[in-house]
Amino acid sequence: MSMNNQGRPTTPEETAATASSTFTGNKALQIEEALSFEIGDVERTGVDLPEPNGAPDRLGGLNRNGIGLPGLTEPETMRHFVRLSQKNYAIDMGPFPLGSCTMKHNPRLNEKVARMPGFGDLHPLAPESAAQGALEVIDRLAYWLTELTGMPAVAMSPKAGAHGELCGMVAIKSALEARGDVDKRTRVLAPESAHGTNPATAVQCGFKVDSIPADDTGRVDLAAMKEKLGDDVAGIMVTNPNTCGLFERDIREIADAVHEAGGYFYCDGANFNAIAGKVKPGDLGVDAMHINLHKTFSTPHGGGGPGAGPTVLSEALAPFAPVPFVVREGDKYKLIETRRAAKAEDGEAAQSFGRLTAFHGQMGMFTRALSYMMSHGVDGVKQAAEDAVLNANYVLTRLKAEMSPAFDGYCMHEALFDDSFLKDTGVETIDFAKAMIDEGYHPMTMYFPLVVHGAMLIEPTESESKRELDLFCDALLSLAKRAKSGDEVDAFKAAPVYAPRRRLDETAAARKPVLRWTPAS
Amino acid sequence: MRYLPLNSNDRAAMLKTIGAGSVDELFSDVPANALNADFKLPNHLGEMNVERELGALSAKNRAAGDGPFFIGCGAYKHHIPATVDHIIQRSEFLTAYTPYQPEIAQGTLQYLFEFQTQVAALTGMEVANASMYDGSTGAAEAALMARRVTKRKKVITSGGLHPHYGAVVRTNVELLDDSYVAAPVDIEATEDIASMIDDETACVIVQTPDVFGNVRDLEPIAKAAQEKGALLVAVVTEAISFGALKSPGEMGADIVVAEGQSIGVPLGYGGPYVGLFATRQKYMRQMPGRLCGETTDAEGKRGFVLTLSTREQHIRRDKATSNICTNSGLCTLAFTVHMTLLGEAGLRKLATLNHEAACRTADGLAAIDGVEVLNKSFFNEFTVRLPKNADGVVNALAGKGILAGVPGGRLWTDVPEADNLLIVAATECTTEKNIEALASRLKEALS
Numbered sequence: 018m019s020m021n022n023q024g025r026p027t028t029p030e031e032t033a034a035t036a037s038s039t040f041t042g043n044k045a046l047q048i049e050e051a052l053s054f055e056i057g058d059v060e061r062t063g064v065d066l067p068e069p070n071g072a073p074d075r076l077g078g079l080n081r082n083g084i085g086l087p088g089l090t091e092p093e094t095m096r097h098f099v100r101l102s103q104k105n106y107a108i109d110m111g112p113f114p115l116g117s118c119t120m121k122h123n124p125r126l127n128e129k130v131a132r133m134p135g136f137g138d139l140h141p142l143a144p145e146s147a148a149q150g151a152l153e154v155i156d157r158l159a160y161w162l163t164e165l166t167g168m169p170a171v172a173m174s175p176k177a178g179a180h181g182e183l184c185g186m187v188a189i190k191s192a193l194e195a196r197g198d199v200d201k202r203t204r205v206l207a208p209e210s211a212h213g214t215n216p217a218t219a220v221q222c223g224f225k226v227d228s229i230p231a232d233d234t235g236r237v238d239l240a241a242m243k244e245k246l247g248d249d250v251a252g253i254m255v256t257n258p259n260t261c262g263l264f265e266r267d268i269r270e271i272a273d274a275v276h277e278a279g280g281y282f283y284c285d286g287a288n289f290n291a292i293a294g295k296v297k298p299g300d301l302g303v304d305a306m307h308i309n310l311h312k313t314f315s316t317p318h319g320g321g322g323p324g325a326g327p328t329v330l331s332e333a334l335a336p337f338a339p340v341p342f343v344v345r346e347g348d349k350y351k352l353i354e355t356r357r358a359a360k361a362e363d364g365e366a367a368q369s370f371g372r373l374t375a376f377h378g379q380m381g382m383f384t385r386a387l388s389y390m391m392s393h394g395v396d397g398v399k400q401a402a403e404d405a406v407l408n409a410n411y412v413l414t415r416l417k418a419e420m421s422p423a424f425d426g427y428c429m430h431e432a433l434f435d436d437s438f439l440k441d442t443g444v445e446t447i448d449f450a451k452a453m454i455d456e457g458y459h460p461m462t463m464y465f466p467l468v469v470h471g472a473m474l475i476e477p478t479e480s481e482s483k484r485e486l487d488l489f490c491d492a493l494l495s496l497a498k499r500a501k502s503g504d505e506v507d508a509f510k511a512a513p514v515y516a517p518r519r520r521l522d523e524t525a526a527a528r529k530p531v532l533r534w535t536p537a538s
Numbered sequence: 539m540r541y542l543p544l545n546s547n548d549r550a551a552m553l554k555t556i557g558a559g560s561v562d563e564l565f566s567d568v569p570a571n572a573l574n575a576d577f578k579l580p581n582h583l584g585e586m587n588v589e590r591e592l593g594a595l596s597a598k599n600r601a602a603g604d605g606p607f608f609i610g611c612g613a614y615k616h617h618i619p620a621t622v623d624h625i626i627q628r629s630e631f632l633t634a635y636t637p638y639q640p641e642i643a644q645g646t647l648q649y650l651f652e653f654q655t656q657v658a659a660l661t662g663m664e665v666a667n668a669s670m671y672d673g674s675t676g677a678a679e680a681a682l683m684a685r686r687v688t689k690r691k692k693v694i695t696s697g698g699l700h701p702h703y704g705a706v707v708r709t710n711v712e713l714l715d716d717s718y719v720a721a722p723v724d725i726e727a728t729e730d731i732a733s734m735i736d737d738e739t740a741c742v743i744v745q746t747p748d749v750f751g752n753v754r755d756l757e758p759i760a761k762a763a764q765e766k767g768a769l770l771v772a773v774v775t776e777a778i779s780f781g782a783l784k785s786p787g788e789m790g791a792d793i794v795v796a797e798g799q800s801i802g803v804p805l806g807y808g809g810p811y812v813g814l815f816a817t818r819q820k821y822m823r824q825m826p827g828r829l830c831g832e833t834t835d836a837e838g839k840r841g842f843v844l845t846l847s848t849r850e851q852h853i854r855r856d857k858a859t860s861n862i863c864t865n866s867g868l869c870t871l872a873f874t875v876h877m878t879l880l881g882e883a884g885l886r887k888l889a890t891l892n893h894e895a896a897c898r899t900a901d902g903l904a905a906i907d908g909v910e911v912l913n914k915s916f917f918n919e920f921t922v923r924l925p926k927n928a929d930g931v932v933n934a935l936a937g938k939g940i941l942a943g944v945p946g947g948r949l950w951t952d953v954p955e956a957d958n959l960l961i962v963a964a965t966e967c968t969t970e971k972n973i974e975a976l977a978s979r980l981k982e983a984l985s
Contacts, residue, residue, distance in 0.1 A: 187709065
């Protein structure tokens with residue numbers, strides 16, 4: 018069997034092919050759908066446009082040749098995409114307990130707000146006088162973020178979590194440069210349990226990554242970490258709560274030790290939703306932290322984006338924040354768009370590292386997140402964090418009966434299990450996860466974090482009711498019992514059988530990649 | 539709180555099952571004096587109040603649809619068919635995650651496959667990824683990819699590149715070394731960028747139509763790059779131009795990055811947008827970002843999966859091609875739906891309408907004393923030189939309800955000759971009345 022380097026199988030087990038019993042291949046509400054290009058043709062279109070006047074063009078003689086893209090009429094387009102939509106699982110359909118991904122309810126009010134014409138139809142280079150309301154949204158959201166984190170400044174423009182990491186790490190590099198330390202400090206420490214983005218980001222900034230082991234409670238091994246500190250360390254990247262769903266108890270000691278060694282503390286805020294409204298990361302010694310608006314503040318995940326990753330910065334890093342940023346002057350808002358303007362605004366202390374993206378960041382996510390925050394209020398944000406942690410611990414407690422928690426004690430917003438309860442059953446983590454699909458659930462995060470064998474990371478979020486959690490736990494307990502019974506291995510290996518597709522061959526996809534449709538010649 | 543299903547009975551019962559005395563006991567790993575901090579923030583509000591308050595802020599802005607509108611420079615006002623917004627708001631698309639479980643994510647995966655096909659065809663390239671955050675970050679990723687492919691460092695940007703794109707490339711390259719080289723601002727597309735390419739050059743980044751609207755012939759630059767073993771990265775900020783202009787692929791580009799906002803995505807004050815990223819087959823494994831590929835399931839049926847993920851951070855960690863973890867999901871869907879509605883026939887017609895609107899606007903402005911249209915060629919955007927500082931003119935016209943374009947001084951703060959430039963865009967949304975209003979108010983402002 019082919020495995021990826023996380024040890025996860027990438028080819029399905031051989032199964033006896035069961036031919037579709039219908040002529041069309043459809044199964045009632047599950048309708049097979051071809052590619053749009055196989056349905057349409059290049060003459061077909063779903064828009065009615067006026068006829069051009071046929072005046073001579075001024076394209077400089079560089080006119081387009083054939084494109085080869087079929088189109089569809091409007092009814093065909095609608096049916097095509099609605100049929101596709103019905104092949105997706107979504108949080109609006111049921112629990113989506115992907116650990117570390119925070120699939121919580123997406124309030125539709127936020128969609129409505131983002132589409133208000135003054136936000137949705139506003140050009141990023143509109144004159145300041147035409148965008149005062151938008152600048153006020155950015156300023157208000159910035160206030161919420163700095164107040165919730167207890168940090169003095171925030172860079173709003175990062176486009177996603179990983180982009181926010183980049184922002185924070187560039188700020189750290191700039192601060193080292195300003196104090197003449199950048200050539201010496203080339204090493205960044207990151208725990209083994211870190212998201213892959215952490216080491217990738219550090220390398221993108223020109224740093225080398227040094228991995229810190231976890232201790233046997235699933236947290237940063239403080240002694241091992243201290244041993245790795247030195248005057249060549251630029252900083253440390255720690256996720257807190259961490260990817261095992263645990264709060265780093267020694268967080269202040271970690272921060273102090275790094276600061277003492279002359280480095281900075283980057284906190285990966287991917288799991289901020291567990292502590293928002295309860296704890297200010299600024300009280301824990303953090304120098305920079307990105308906030309995934311699409312996790313903690315529920316802007317929709319949209320099948321993989323767009324995200325948004327505003328990054329809060331400490332006093333030490335704030336002068337290096339990227340442009341653009343918003344400043345308030347009396348009752349007017351101003352947009353500072355260049356490094357030169359930043360200097361003029363904040364004086365010589367300001368040493369903005371420059372620009373991360375063409376415009377001001379994910380404004381469409383800012384309006385949604387602000388709407389979420391105002392709706393929840395600080396009381397609701399706190400209650401949401403408490404409910405998320407309560408729900409995760411409830412799941413942890415109930416599933417303990419048949420499954421094996423990776424660590425002892427309470428968890429934060431997500432519960433981590435290893436695969437020891439499946440030992441010698443012939444059923445692996447991936448089989449267990451795929452069997453959940455047939456029960457109507459999206460699987461949990463599997464094979465991450467890497468520090469746990471066959472990891473299963475369950476994050477229920479605050480959006481699940483007790484009734485929904487009880488059914489979910491009952492279903493998983495029943496699956497665990499069936500797996501342990503030993504006589505249903507084949508059924509697990511064949512799962513899912515009720516999904517729009519059976520297991521897909523990832524090895525074949527990677528061996529001979531087909532990344533686009535090509536017309537039959 | 540309307541979003542939280544648990545009530546106090548539930549919470550008490552669950553704590554009992556857990557065996558904890560209180561919720562705060564679950565937070566016992568948090569240093570005690572950091573728990574339950576004070577916040578100077580308001581409590582929750584009902585839906586009506588939030589809508590009212592944010593509606594008031596929205597009303598303070600001047601939307602592109604509020605009157606005559608000519609701003610472009612990397613983001614364009616186009617009509618979006620109602621179907622697009624309906625589809626992207628369907629729960630199954632809006633509230634799904636990254637398609638890590640392909641058996642229950644074929645909807646997302648199939649549209650990504652269609653998106654990749656559309657982007658490859660539009661750009662004239664062989665393969666495309668499942669999108670980047672936006673055009674500018676795509677340009678930076680292209681520079682880094684060119685460095686990996688050529689194992690060289692120097693990155694040269696054309697003087698016609700959008701300065702914000704240049705700034706993003708610079709931020710990313712300067713993190714690694716001092717090999718970023720920017721050609722001087724090139725208002726009338728007269729630079730000889732090919733002569734700057736040498737044996738140490740990883741890539742040259744050229745935009746067409748450039749930020750001033752000039753249509754650039756990439757072929758000689760591609761040839762020069764190829765001779766020196768460097769790559770040509772083509773940047774396109776107006777995706778509708780793919781319907782009228784020779785594709786960068788056909789002109790020999792090695793990587794094409796584009797801002798896809800014009801197709802299906804609203805202006806939204808700068809984001810979220812959708813970066814298009816395409817290249818040649820031979821560089822496929824050096825591409826950043828997500829890729830969707832075709833395969834079969836255990837019953838032999840066609841299906842789609844995320845593929846070549848051994849390039850990516852979650853597998854490769856510090857050896858990944860990029861730290862990118864998401865694509866631009868829903869904006870990618872909006873692009874795909876709009877592009878499906880357009881098809882080749884619709885896109886070509888739309889592009890022609892854009893060009894004609896810009897030609898009429900240029901003629902209207904050229905007739906004003908003291909206004910000089912600088913472009914020899916353009917698509918839907920061009921640059922005029924005014925007899926005075928364009929910033930003041932833009933603000934004066936904004937006061938009269940006309941958003942006239944982008945004043946040069948806003949994009950180049952250290953290029954004095956840019957101060958009198960006004961960059962003007964027109965699209966299918968631009969009416970004859972809009973053009974007349976712009977011309978007459980501009981005449982007034984200059985007199």
